[in-house]
Amino acid sequence: VGSSRIVLDITTSLDGYVAGPNQTLEEPLGAGGERLHDWMTRLASFKSRHGQEGGEVDGESEAHEAFLARVGAYVMGRRMFSGGEGPWADDPKSSGWWGEDPPFGAPVFVVTHQAREALELEGTTFTFVTEGVESAVAQARDAADGKDVAVIGGANIADECLRAGLLDELRIHVAPILLGGGARLFEGVPPGTWRFTSVRDSPYAVHFELEPVRTAQ
Amino acid sequence: VGSSRIVLDITTSLDGYVAGPNQTLEEPLGAGGERLHDWMTRLASFKSRHGQEGGEVDGESEAHEAFLARVGAYVMGRRMFSGGEGPWADDPKSSGWWGEDPPFGAPVFVVTHQAREALELEGTTFTFVTEGVESAVAQARDAADGKDVAVIGGANIADECLRAGLLDELRIHVAPILLGGGARLFEGVPPGTWRFTSVRDSPYAVHFELEPVRTAQ
Numbered sequence: 001v002g003s004s005r006i007v008l009d010i011t012t013s014l015d016g017y018v019a020g021p022n023q024t025l026e027e028p029l030g031a032g033g034e035r036l037h038d039w040m041t042r043l044a045s046f047k048s049r050h051g052q053e054g055g056e057v058d059g060e061s062e063a064h065e066a067f068l069a070r071v072g073a074y075v076m077g078r079r080m081f082s083g084g085e086g087p088w089a090d091d092p093k094s095s096g097w098w099g100e101d102p103p104f105g106a107p108v109f110v111v112t113h114q115a116r117e118a119l120e121l122e123g124t125t126f127t128f129v130t131e132g133v134e135s136a137v138a139q140a141r142d143a144a145d146g147k148d149v150a151v152i153g154g155a156n157i158a159d160e161c162l163r164a165g166l167l168d169e170l171r172i173h174v175a176p177i178l179l180g181g182g183a184r185l186f187e188g189v190p191p192g193t194w195r196f197t198s199v200r201d202s203p204y205a206v207h208f209e210l211e212p213v214r215t216a217q
Numbered sequence: 218v219g220s221s222r223i224v225l226d227i228t229t230s231l232d233g234y235v236a237g238p239n240q241t242l243e244e245p246l247g248a249g250g251e252r253l254h255d256w257m258t259r260l261a262s263f264k265s266r267h268g269q270e271g272g273e274v275d276g277e278s279e280a281h282e283a284f285l286a287r288v289g290a291y292v293m294g295r296r297m298f299s300g301g302e303g304p305w306a307d308d309p310k311s312s313g314w315w316g317e318d319p320p321f322g323a324p325v326f327v328v329t330h331q332a333r334e335a336l337e338l339e340g341t342t343f344t345f346v347t348e349g350v351e352s353a354v355a356q357a358r359d360a361a362d363g364k365d366v367a368v369i370g371g372a373n374i375a376d377e378c379l380r381a382g383l384l385d386e387l388r389i390h391v392a393p394i395l396l397g398g399g400a401r402l403f404e405g406v407p408p409g410t411w412r413f414t415s416v417r418d419s420p421y422a423v424h425f426e427l428e429p430v431r432t433a434q
Contacts, residue, residue, distance in 0.1 A: 186232035
């Protein structure tokens with residue numbers, strides 16, 4: 001258990017948004033937000049997990065594949081899971097966005113205020129955690145069985161993990177777009193010092209990885 | 218004149234601030250903000266312009282030097298010039314931060330609400346522009362004599378240039394620190410699509426350059 005790393009993996013626009021303005025059920029990533037993930041949706045490593053043929057195989061897909069292979073469990077927020085809020089009975093996407101065959105292939109822990117039994121779909125079990133993000137990360141760490149835990153959004157969940165000092169690694173993908181508004185990453189997180197461990201780029205995104213500089217007291 | 222490029226050159230923290238919280242005359246870059254520029258202050262290309270000996274010579278200093286060689290004029294905001302606001306008579310740094318020998322070696326246009334005669338110091342003339350950022354950029358373009366114009370901050374001036382569509386190129390240096398508050402870049406700028414033209418990294422910063430994708434109407 002001790003060797004699992006807790007990793008934030010998230011894509012932002014150049015102006016720091018992980019979703020555009022006006023998120024709706026029709027546009028869950030807000031106005032213009034779909035383009036955040038153009039770097040990823042073109043890749044074979046993405047398409048194969050979403051039941052699509054083809055896609056590019058290159059250094060970017062290899063890095064994406066290598067990261068996914070490290071992950072034993074995921075943590076996400078309620079809005080990333082379904083786009084909804086409030087009671088599950090009123091949530092049109094209460095089984096998530098991904099249909100019967102979600103792309104995770106690993107346990108997913110969804111942080112929510114609305115208690116609910118776990119949802120088992122093909123290859124992925126969603127567990128709903130009402131005790132907050134620290135509990136979700138702890139449960140994910142147990143479930144990951146020595147592999148890493150990926151925290152994948154949204155902005156609130158990411159920022160709560162940063163505030164709680166839970167993250168061993170940041171993987172920030174910066175897309176070359178300005179969204180002009182929406183859900184901003186890094187709101188109200190405390191000061192901290194990190195170091196770059198890797199930087200890669202493509203025409204579609206700059207990917208940087210960082211780890212915290214933890215000074216001995 | 219037509220070939221001058223208008224370039225934003227600015228360093229942000231990982232959380233998107235170009236200065237930390239609580240900017241004062243003692244700490245003009247706010248709490249922790251000095252560390253934003255560690256990547257630059259270590260370089261020979263910086264030290265030689267600030268009357269210091271030594272410094273590192275490496276790919277980062279070469280890129281810094283090559284950029285400075287392109288620049289024929291600078292645009293900055295009043296706060297970047299002096300840290301003050303209101304009438305110049307009350308401004309303790311009314312001759313700027315840099316003493317008698319400023320590091321620019323080119324005309325500098327300072328956007329301010331307070332009219333004032335130009336200030337000639339060794340190798341650098343500061344011109345104070347009260348007609349707004351578009352006028353400052355136009356005057357800088359004339360003064361640059363075919364070379365490029367560097368817009369170097371602060372956040373408000375940068376964002377005004379983005380809103381007005383004045384920029385041909387962004388040079389964004391991302392330092393691996395979280396500042397937790399302060400002057401945030403990219404506030405209220407409109408959506409837009411850019412492309413990466415260069416990405417370089419060092420242990421101290423990731424430098425990315427972008428140009429706008431201008432679609433023909």
